Amino acid sequence: MIQTHDAPLLDVRDIGIAFGGLRAVDHFSLRLDLGQLHGLIGPNGAGKTTCFNLLTGVYAPDTGEIRLRGRPIHHSRPHQIAGAGIARTFQNIRLFPHLSVIENLLVACHLRSRQTIAGAIFESRKHLEDERMMEHKCLALLDRFELADQSDEPAASLCYGDQRRLEIARALAIDPKVLLLDEPAAGMNPQEKVQLKSLIRGLLEGFNIAILLIEHDMSVVMDLCEQITVLDHGCTIATGAPAEIQADPKVIEAYLGASVETGEPEEEGTADERG
Amino acid sequence: MIRESAGHTHRLPPALAPLAALALAIVLGLISRRLFGDYVERIGIDICIAIILAVSLNIVNGFTGQFSIGHAAFYAIGGYVAGMISYYASIQLWDSPTSWGSILSPTSINVVYQSLIFVIALLCGGIVAALAGWLVGLPSLRLRGDYLAIVTLGFGEIVRVLLQQTNEQIFTRSDLHAASRDELFPPPVGGALGFINIPKMTSLFWAVLLACACVLFAWRLKKSTFGRAMIAIRENEIAAEAMGVNITRLKVWAFVFAAFFAGIAGGLYAHEAGTQIGPGDAGFTRSFDVVIMVVLGGLGSITGSILAATILTIANEWLREPTHVWHIGLALLALRLMVQPKQRFRAIVWSLSAIAAIEGARSIAIRLQIDLGEYRMVIFALMLIVMMILRPQGLFGTHEFSDLLPRRRRPGRGFEVST
DSSP, X not given: OOOOTTSOSEEEEEEEEEETTEEEEEEEEEEEOTTOEEEEEOSTTSSHHHHHHHHTTXXXXXXXXXXXXXXXXXXXXXXXXXXXXXXXXXXXXXXXXXXXXXXXXXXHHGGGOOXXXXXXXXXXXXXHHHHHHHHHHHHHHHHHTTOGGGTTSBGGGSOHHHHHHHHHHHHXXXXXXXXXXXXXXXXXXXXXXXXXXXXXXXXXXXXXXXXXXXXXXXXXXXXXXXXXXXXXXXXXXXXXXXXXXXXXXXXXXXXXXXXSOOOOOOOHHXXXXXX | OOOOOXXXXXXXXXXXXXXXXXHHHHHHHHHHHHHHHHHHXXXXXXXXXXXXXXXXXXXXXXXXXXXXXXXXXXXXXXXXXXXXXXXXXXXXXXXXXXXXXXXXXXXXXXXXXXXXXXXXXXXXXXXXXXXXXXXXXXXXXXXXTHHHHHHHHHHXXXXXXXXXXXXXXXXXXXXXXXXXXHHHSSOBSOGGGOBOOOOOOOOHHHHHHHHHHHHXXXXXXXXSHHHXXXXXXXXXXXXXXXXXXXXXXXXXXXXXXXXXXXXXXXHHHHTSTTOXXXXXXXXXXXXXXXXXXXXXXOTTOHHHHHHHHHHHHHHHHHTTSOOOHHHHHHHHHHHHHHHOOSOHHHHHHHHHHHHHHHHHHHHHHHHTTOOGGGGHHHHHHHHHHHHHHHOTTOSSTTOXXXXXXXXXXXXXXXXXXXX
């Protein structure tokens, strides 16, 4: 395992993928270091969620490479990438609805668990110890997310905002280095959005991670992110600090539609389904 | 700070459950025949076999949410392998495949050796079935939903046809020694006629012991990180993968475990008195019996599988001659009250009217001189249809018996008692 100190945490170079004739993402590059919060914005169908799917191994990129702490991961399967330290949430919530809140987190701990089948069947002391430690860790995490009171409720019974928070907690339970949040504020009311912002800020300090954030809500993006990348039709049209992005004529054009092109098909939902 | 969760403070010692299972098997094995007779003992063995099949299939269909409808193939493979080992070992050692007595009441020294052979045969049957499960699972578990169902269905039919093409059985030691390679290679297990004269070694003791082992395995698997990961695959495959669950590996494991226990169940069946294993046992009718049990019990619920396997096996026998309607009706009512303590009044009214209706139907049938036993498959099918309409999620849904016990809540922050 190559691990150089000057290598950035996440280094994405020129990745691209085409679905048939459609270049969903083209020449996308990104550098992310610990403690950074990077925003990814763009109109519907710009390729934001496809980028996430490339980063998490749902799709393998046609071109380019992705390195995590210097290690190439663009040929790895999703569970290997999760193991390497990239966790994500989903645009349309994907919890394990019939499992309890704490079990949702315990599933994420499976990756780092040292349990063996034989240990589980004979309930060896090591197994019970591991189980207890996992439970402890998850309860602490739930406590931080103010979900500890509901730890035994089925995940499906939580209200919408709590489900969004539980998804973030679950992603953190795999001890990631990079956290990908796919529209965490979608469907939230203004008050919940304020809470979410402080929660995300707290994550950067508390968990020693880097966050890549897709968000449509400009108040959330502009307040939180130090750097923003704007995508349109799969291409990066601007990168920079929030103030620069807001003033960039290309960005304004993409959002307000100064060019004639209209009727972009909604691509993100279907790309996420993957068969 | 977070306190230790309440569950661990009074956890039972891990060895207690296996010992209790052993005690149960010994007690039932010793008393059942004397108390209830051969017929009831055989139904008991059938129930145990059904429980093993249903609980093991539940690991695949219920935990991981895949849909395998070829479970009987592994059952038949296990039965044939186990039968072959014990049959030919007996021919070789004693020139006769018959055996009498059981390990609990040995009539000769042979019984001890035969029991040893029997256990080895069962294990080998399970292991070969597990290997078959691995070979089938490795390529096919990359498929999803309907496609996997088709592959497993096809596998069952392949096994059935292959078993029909096997060689004729060899009945004496001298013939066995004189057999040519052609007579031994497709294995001499009777072809389409079925495999006869397998020593009748299955007793209630072994059946209960192995059923308990299977249930305990599934239970502890479910409570471990592997079981949770398997259930996560059922709940949301994409999210499970993104959370680091190696879905292909876990699906193959689930398949292998299920095949292993199905193989053991097949071994028990092959050695059971009054039955004869044949190629038809690999076919899809047998597979569907098991799928029905799992769905009826509730996908993912071990308790439900046990209950459904028991009820369906008994119902199948009971419908030959439906008597004791009141006893059974009241027993089912008690069960219903246990599963759903709410709506007591409605449950009682429903059960009493159902009992009255069945009794009425019986008396009319007797007056008209109709033998209800002849219609048992029709009645059986009707029961299943009614059940699926009234409770589509199965008897237990995804719950377990332990969920009915008073909840031991983890002390949340709101309930924390400061000291």
